[in-house]
Amino acid sequence: MQFHHHGYVSADPRVLPAAGVGLDRPEDLPEEVDVLIIGAGPAGVIAAAQLAQFPGITTRLVERRPDRLPLGQADGVQARSVETFAAFGFYEQITAEAYRIMEMAFWEPDPHHPEDIVRTSRPRDDDRGISEFPHLVVNQARVLDYFLEAAANGPARLRPDYGWELTDLAVGGADESHPVTVTLRGAGPHEGAERTVRARYVVGCDGAHSAVRDAIGCVPVGDKSNHAWGVLDVLAVTDFPDVRTKCAIRSHDGGNVLLIPREGGFLVRWYVDLGVVPDDDDGAIRRTPLAEIVARANAIIHPYTLDVRDVPWHSVYEVGHRVTDRFDDVPLDQVGTREPHVFITGDACHTHSAKAGQGMNVSMQDGWNIAWKLGHVLSGLAPQSLLSTYSAERQVVARNLIDFDRQWSTLMATKPEDLPDPGYLAEYYVRSSEFAFGFMTHYAPSSIVGDAEHQHLATGFPIGKRFKSAVVERVCDANRVHLGHHHRADGRWRVYAFADSPAAGEPSALADWAAWLASDPTSPLLRHTPPGADPGSVLDVKVVYQQDHTQMDNVVGVPGVFLPRTGPFGLIDYERVYATDPRDDVFEARGIDRGGVVVVVRPDQYVAAVLPLTARAELTAFFAGALLP
Amino acid sequence: MQFHHHGYVSADPRVLPAAGVGLDRPEDLPEEVDVLIIGAGPAGVIAAAQLAQFPGITTRLVERRPDRLPLGQADGVQARSVETFAAFGFYEQITAEAYRIMEMAFWEPDPHHPEDIVRTSRPRDDDRGISEFPHLVVNQARVLDYFLEAAANGPARLRPDYGWELTDLAVGGADESHPVTVTLRGAGPHEGAERTVRARYVVGCDGAHSAVRDAIGCVPVGDKSNHAWGVLDVLAVTDFPDVRTKCAIRSHDGGNVLLIPREGGFLVRWYVDLGVVPDDDDGAIRRTPLAEIVARANAIIHPYTLDVRDVPWHSVYEVGHRVTDRFDDVPLDQVGTREPHVFITGDACHTHSAKAGQGMNVSMQDGWNIAWKLGHVLSGLAPQSLLSTYSAERQVVARNLIDFDRQWSTLMATKPEDLPDPGYLAEYYVRSSEFAFGFMTHYAPSSIVGDAEHQHLATGFPIGKRFKSAVVERVCDANRVHLGHHHRADGRWRVYAFADSPAAGEPSALADWAAWLASDPTSPLLRHTPPGADPGSVLDVKVVYQQDHTQMDNVVGVPGVFLPRTGPFGLIDYERVYATDPRDDVFEARGIDRGGVVVVVRPDQYVAAVLPLTARAELTAFFAGALLP
Ligand SMILES: Cc1cc2nc3c(=O)[nH]c(=O)nc-3n(C[C@H](O)[C@H](O)[C@H](O)COP(=O)(O)OP(=O)(O)OC[C@H]3O[C@@H](n4cnc5c(N)ncnc54)[C@H](O)[C@@H]3O)c2cc1C
Ligand SMILES: Cc1cc2nc3c(=O)[nH]c(=O)nc-3n(C[C@H](O)[C@H](O)[C@H](O)COP(=O)(O)OP(=O)(O)OC[C@H]3O[C@@H](n4cnc5c(N)ncnc54)[C@H](O)[C@@H]3O)c2cc1C
Structure with missing residues (x-):
């Protein structure tokens, strides 16, 4: 950490001196901004933290929630994300409060008593020294907190504008310098209000039901139907011995559970597979009662039992494998003829199961990718054409991710007797870990990636x-x-x-x-x-x-x-x-x-x-x- | 870090749930408290952070400064202190912003051109694996910040009361349960006000000119006269190559400098020896002009030069080797007959040179020692007699420290030709490092230290x-x-x-x-x-x-x-x-x-x-x- 070079810094050196737009940042949303980020999920907050480093750029981050995310959603943090946390200055802090995955245990039906499960293997998580960074589990809420702190501490002093929901977005119009017009509806503290903001660029980080995506006509392509999991964050007493180890558990009747120990030493997340959502489900699966999910978990871990004492959060997480055809507002047949002004990131452009723990991780890399590019272009450091590389680079990553996740989910759903051998699942896990950890991203040559001659x-x-x-x-x-x-x-x-x-x-x-x-x-x-x-x-x-x-x-x-x-x-x-x-x-x-x-x-x-x-x-x-x- | 076991913790788990006296902590100083800590230096803030863990105890920390310490004073943080930071939960954060000492360079007059200095050795700082914790340099101000954050995050929600100066302290009187009466004069925000606070116990952490010490009649024993150093925190350009390495530099004419690189990569502290303060000095040495100190530094590092660009802080630090005869209010001839109610810590009871970088470090261990004992006694966990072990344990430590520091200062002041061999100083440094790092403290058997039979x-x-x-x-x-x-x-x-x-x-x-x-x-x-x-x-x-x-x-x-x-x-x-x-x-x-x-x-x-x-x-x-x- 370098500081004092512009004069003595008395207090926390992580709080950079305010500069440029950070010096007199208006509390209220301005009518005109350089960048408008929609949604303060993992993709949105990293984009904000990156753009906060550019004091010449007016960036605002709007989020429809009235306040910070308190709990729930994703929790798996891959090594590449932890490396990214280091780049944003909070690796030490978040690691100190996270759970660290060292091993993964695989439990299968006991061949002699198939109604009971037994541990078949417990491979080390990173057996090949892929990264010096750990594989962590920590709630998405805390990840967002840290990025937002980094954003607030940046020279541009970027703080989220909670309680604004995007209802409409249009590109083009009279104002050539600010071609994107966004309509926002007040929620929570701003209930009843409405606003129009004109932006040079909009980054849609608004999740799986992205309104930005729909407004620019991107189409999610992939599975017709969704898969559902009952997700429980529980405080419980159990005699299942590996409850503080990450586990994949499969029972003789095809049930399966993914168990993720959580930060703090007591909380555990259980992903209970609820299967493919029938076409005519009509939201029924999402109404699966908590008691039913707990009963299912108990059945799967037989002969062990799970005595749930408290459930701070639970949800039925329903998702399909889908990627949009493009990640910006330039239709495929116009690529190269005009520059993009609207981008989508994270769940807005790719969705997949929670099994491989990728959702939050890949979304953050999306957000970082577009944010530094916007920072360079808007600061006059780089040509506008740089922005086209975002969709080109990240769409490939998303496709690979979907393929990987589909393979992994299929394997998890395959009956043990249909696999080549009993250790197959564990072997696949270790073999594919470089991908899972986030290090297989390999960008093709472009204006910012040279060729391999040397x-x-x-x-x-x-x-x-x-x-x-x-x-x-x-x-x-x-x-x-x-x-x-x-x-x-x-x-x-x-x-x-x-x-x-x-x-x-x-x-x-x-x-x-x-x-x-x-x-x-x-x-x-x-x-x-x-x-x-x-x-x-x-x-x-x-x-x-x-x-x-x-x-x-x-x-x-x-x-x-x-x-x-x-x-x-x-x-x-x-x-x-x-x-x-x-x-x-x-x-x-x-x-x-x-x-x-x-x-x-x-x-x-x-x-x-x-x-x-x-x-x-x-x-x-x-x-x-x-x-x- | 363990949490969630008393229910889900949504935000920073370092902020413990408020409890007991932390639930409705009055902003204003109460008239009656369990513990009153005087002075928010290193000793006072660690005592506060420890006592904040006890929700049943009303502790207040008064400090005459109007606000946080902005800069200056001590900066050397020994490994035992870093271990202590880990115990208080901020080791990762402070380490990330500190300078880490790996080596110490010794510079002496060139035997061939005595007017020039040359590097004679550069031993590794911890060559014997004494501790897994690093030796850091970071400003006292930041150390105070972190302890105060820990105090505020404890269940008792302890925050300092700035702007109150102790002017009088008396033990005894009508109120047997709160036998110590303290008079406070408002300063800064409370200018003109006066307050009386009755306390069960008072911890005097009020530094070298301690009023608490004087009130309980403790007598500093030791050197008659003081030694003075010009201390500069500078941003400078120099051709001295080891400016980012800790150095002891001695010139042919007896001048000597201790150079401490500081956190952030640019700031450097120079301790320029100004010698023994004459008896009739009358404050003259403290008025030594900055330019004179800089000139002296330049002369000592010849043929190199120091071009000072900015001096965020400087002071003439004047101190003698002294230890008080006891560290609490029980006169030596009454030990065992009554229990102490007032304690002194840190500079209030021992002072010594800055050469060995011990001041802040030993003071923190004093504060921790008395604070957990007060916590136990006031919570009803331990007998009152426990409190007598404070003076007994820490006075020995202080005496050993003075002996060590005197040896080290004498060696630094000895002409190279009068030492057994040219590498003697460097060898001594390495040999004595277990002491310097804070790990030679060895408490004698008592009610809380067993015997060595097993x-x-x-x-x-x-x-x-x-x-x-x-x-x-x-x-x-x-x-x-x-x-x-x-x-x-x-x-x-x-x-x-x-x-x-x-x-x-x-x-x-x-x-x-x-x-x-x-x-x-x-x-x-x-x-x-x-x-x-x-x-x-x-x-x-x-x-x-x-x-x-x-x-x-x-x-x-x-x-x-x-x-x-x-x-x-x-x-x-x-x-x-x-x-x-x-x-x-x-x-x-x-x-x-x-x-x-x-x-x-x-x-x-x-x-x-x-x-x-x-x-x-x-x-x-x-x-x-x-x-x-
Ligand atoms: C209820 C839920 C449970 C999940 N559970 C898991 C899980 O168990 N495991 C796992 O790996 N992943 C889970 N996920 C997915 C994981 O959280 C995502 O992959 C990840 O958060 C993607 O990040 P993102 O930034 O793209 O989108 P999100 O995190 O979804 O963030 C989008 C943000 O945009 C805001 N927003 C949406 N529309 C608008 C609008 N029109 N205007 C303003 N703001 C808007 C939302 O409030 C939200 O804060 C879950 C997601 C949800 C929603
Ligand atoms: C100006 C200065 C420069 C120093 N420079 C160095 C250095 O360069 N290197 C080094 O190693 N050490 C240095 N020291 C010493 C080092 O800071 C101390 O050894 C260390 O801080 C001791 O900690 P302490 O908590 O015992 O006392 P201190 O840190 O001195 O804290 C005492 C606190 O009590 C407050 N106080 C005093 N009297 C009262 C009162 N009556 N009522 C209320 N509050 C009161 C003071 O404002 C102060 O905040 C310096 C000290 C000072 C004062």
């Missing part, structure tokens, strides 16, 4: 996938740090220069590259840093040497471009210079060529380019596509 | 020293956790049963002990748990098995006393049952006898007793001395 120079940083962090030593203070964890969600690109073998101060390819970057007219650092801004304000450039820090004379000999002057006092920023931790050599760990490599990472932590230190024109060209001069 | 059964848990945590596996959810980190500052005793070798469910000494503890009339658990309270509310009993968790059938076979029923719903608390982590066997790591051992730990994390599982009468007797029936 991928062999850094095999551990696949272009288009998220930058997998590694441990390095910060030279100035000998701290062992995770390089990637210093990539905060501040809207900046990262450029990591992995040095060739000479030490700092000796002639090297790195030194030549640094000199070029510092002063050549084609240097992207010079071309894309706005006049008067700190050198690292758009491209955050760091260096990692092959030596360990004890082999260096601190930062002596390190080129000045890695020791940039920052803030009104022109202070030296020492936290851009890293050494290799000999116990955990990043060059080995990530397959980095000893001749030196430049790795470019997007504001949302996806690897955008891998280039040799000599490929200067390519680096210039890459940024010329991603950023405006 | 120490050989657990050599890694020395009786009277703080419980050094170790890694174990929580059985219910396979989480690898630090046993000691679950010991929060909730005022409870811990009883750890390390099992003998049989597995759970088999006959064993542990099973016999558990049966005794659960139901025998002499069981301390039955004797000391108030009627109607949760079984773990005074004694938190945990078990650690020798098996690893994969060798156990979850908690099946574990005695019920380790799976206590808790809260209004009678839920099972699964977080008392641990297994041994095979990668880091706690029995090996802490020298625990394989025949099983009981380790008793005080509410402030000090080991109180080590006993075999068969020593039941001894365990009963121990708690009969420490707690009321």
Whole structure:
């Protein structure tokens, strides 16, 4: 965490100094905004937290609920989401209050007494070191709280406007600069009121029944019918021994339960499968009484019993596998001919079962993806065409997710005797965990993802996938740090220069590259840093040497471009210079060529380019596509 | 973190439900209180945070400042303090914003060019694995903020009363139940007002010029004269390469500087030695101009230069080595004949140089020590005689501290050529680090510290020293956790049963002990748990098995006393049952006898007793001395 460089910060450094639109933010909804976010679910709040970093952009977040979400909904937080929490600055806090999944237990009918269940296996959750981040369970309500805190602490001081429901949205009209007109109906505190807001852009984060989606004519495609689960958050006494372990439990009569221990040590969530919703159901399944769901759970876990003492929340969660044909307002036959102004995210564009615990997670990545792009375009850093990459990138992810979830749900519903072998389900779970954890997203080449020509120079940083962090030593203070964890969600690109073998101060390819970057007219650092801004304000450039820090004379000999002057006092920023931790050599760990490599990472932590230190024109060209001069 | 067991907690679980005096806490200072804490420095705020855990006790914290401390004063946070932060629930947050000391650099005159300094060594800060907690640097102001947040979040909802200065204190008088009368003068918001408050107990945390100390006639003993340092928090540009490393720098002309990099990556604190204050100084040294101190620093770091751009805070810190003869209001010749009602803590009873970075740290341990004892006595859990152990325990610590600090200051002031060898200072630093980190406190036997008869059964848990945590596996959810980190500052005793070798469910000494503890009339658990309270509310009993968790059938076979029923719903608390982590066997790591051992730990994390599982009468007797029936 870096602060004090613009003067002494006395109180919580997480509260950034208010700036721009955050200085005199009106309490009341303005008539005109740059970005209007509809819905404060996971997708909406992350978009708000990201846009709050841009003090030049007026963003408002409207939500029809009268207040914060108190409980319920999703709770599974995959490692990629926890990595994302780190980027937004609240990983430590939320982890401290969450349940951490270490193992998953599988229970099946006892072959000898099929009416009883027995534990068949208990694989470790992340057996392959996919991520240094944990797999957590914590209520969606708390996730929203933390993102909203981050949004309120951003320079733009973004706070949700509760009690406003979107009833209508239209694109086009007289005001070319604010082409989207939104009609809002007051709810809760604003009951009876109505408002019209004109926006440059609207982000629809309004969930499975999205009105924004309908207004722009996106069509959900997929299953005809829904699947239903009874979802219970219970405080109960049970003799089922694995009640504090995540479990998939299947009984001899085809019943199945997904059991998720919850934060705090006592609460447990039970997903009781209620099967496919008949076409003529007419809401009947949603009226399944609580007692019936509890009885079903009891039957499934026989010979164990569940004695429910309190049910803070329950619901029948009914959902089908569906993805919309596009994620913005540009009809498929007009793509490339005009720019989008309305986007949909999260459940508004893709729905699927809760079995794989993906709903909240994928929605957050949607929200982050569109938000930094809007931040760049509206700040004048990037061309408007950047916005088209949102639908292109995220629709593929959603489709893969649906396929994965369908496979997993089908497997869970398959009778044990119809599976290849008894351990099949557990094996599949472990095998597919990289996907489930959120790390299989792989963006295709575009204006912000380069090609794979030089991928062999850094095999551990696949272009288009998220930058997998590694441990390095910060030279100035000998701290062992995770390089990637210093990539905060501040809207900046990262450029990591992995040095060739000479030490700092000796002639090297790195030194030549640094000199070029510092002063050549084609240097992207010079071309894309706005006049008067700190050198690292758009491209955050760091260096990692092959030596360990004890082999260096601190930062002596390190080129000045890695020791940039920052803030009104022109202070030296020492936290851009890293050494290799000999116990955990990043060059080995990530397959980095000893001749030196430049790795470019997007504001949302996806690897955008891998280039040799000599490929200067390519680096210039890459940024010329991603950023405006 | 455990919650939800008394019903669903929707918002931040760190905010405990208000209870008792926290339910209708008056804004205004009452005329009568149980405990009045004077001064919201490190000692006062930790005492407040601890007492806020006791909803039956009316505690108020008065402070003459009109508001929170904005900046300045101490900044070195030793590992024991960070461990303490963990107990108060904010270790993760404060660590994320602090500077972490990994190495200390020693700079001395270059033997060839004595007017220039050169780096002579750079030892690692904790080279001996003394603690799993880091050594941090973070401003005192933030430490106070976090403790005050913990105090406000406690069931008693304790918030400081700013703007009240103690002017007088008298013990005795008509009101026997509230024998201490305190006169307060309004300051800041209360300018012009005056108040009298009667208290059962007063804790003087009012710093080096303590009025409470003077009122109870405690006499500071020690150095006649003070030593002075110019202390600067600067934002500067320098070519001194180690400016982000903690440094001790000594120049050829006897000048010396202690350089402490500060949180945030840019701020640096410089302690510039101004020497012994002459007897006839009359405040002159305190008026040393900033420019002169900066010039002195520049001269000392020659050939490097310091170009100061901003000085958020500076002060001349003048202090001598002194300890008061006692830490409470009972004159030495009356000890044992009457109970104390007034206590002094922190700088009020001991002062010393800033060189070893101890001031804030030792003060916090003082405050914690007295606060849990007051909590126990006022809640009726422990006899009043417990309060005498405060002065007895902490005065020894203070004396050792003064001795240590004097040695360290003398060494720092010794000319390099007069030391045994050039690396002597660095070696001494490493050698003495267990003391400096705060882990050499070793309480003598008393009503709350048992004797060492069975120490050989657990050599890694020395009786009277703080419980050094170790890694174990929580059985219910396979989480690898630090046993000691679950010991929060909730005022409870811990009883750890390390099992003998049989597995759970088999006959064993542990099973016999558990049966005794659960139901025998002499069981301390039955004797000391108030009627109607949760079984773990005074004694938190945990078990650690020798098996690893994969060798156990979850908690099946574990005695019920380790799976206590808790809260209004009678839920099972699964977080008392641990297994041994095979990668880091706690029995090996802490020298625990394989025949099983009981380790008793005080509410402030000090080991109180080590006993075999068969020593039941001894365990009963121990708690009969420490707690009321
Ligand atoms: C009742 C319920 C139970 C669920 N249970 C589970 C579960 O057990 N497990 C699981 O994994 N997932 C569950 N989900 C799904 C999971 O919560 C979603 O996948 C996830 O929240 C998607 O995030 P989102 O931001 O896209 O949408 P949401 O979280 O649905 O957020 C949409 C927000 O938009 C607001 N909104 C909607 N329409 C408007 C409008 N017109 N104007 C203004 N605001 C509007 C809503 O009030 C809501 O706050 C549940 C969802 C719901 C609604
Ligand atoms: C100006 C200053 C600079 C310091 N600089 C350093 C440093 O650079 N490095 C270092 O290690 N240590 C430094 N210290 C010492 C360090 O801060 C102390 O060791 C530590 O704070 C001791 O904690 P404490 O709680 O005992 O007392 P303090 O932190 O001194 O707190 C005492 C509190 O009591 C209040 N108070 C005093 N009298 C009354 C009264 N009559 N009525 C009501 N309230 C009262 C004060 O306003 C203060 O808030 C400094 C102290 C001071 C005062």
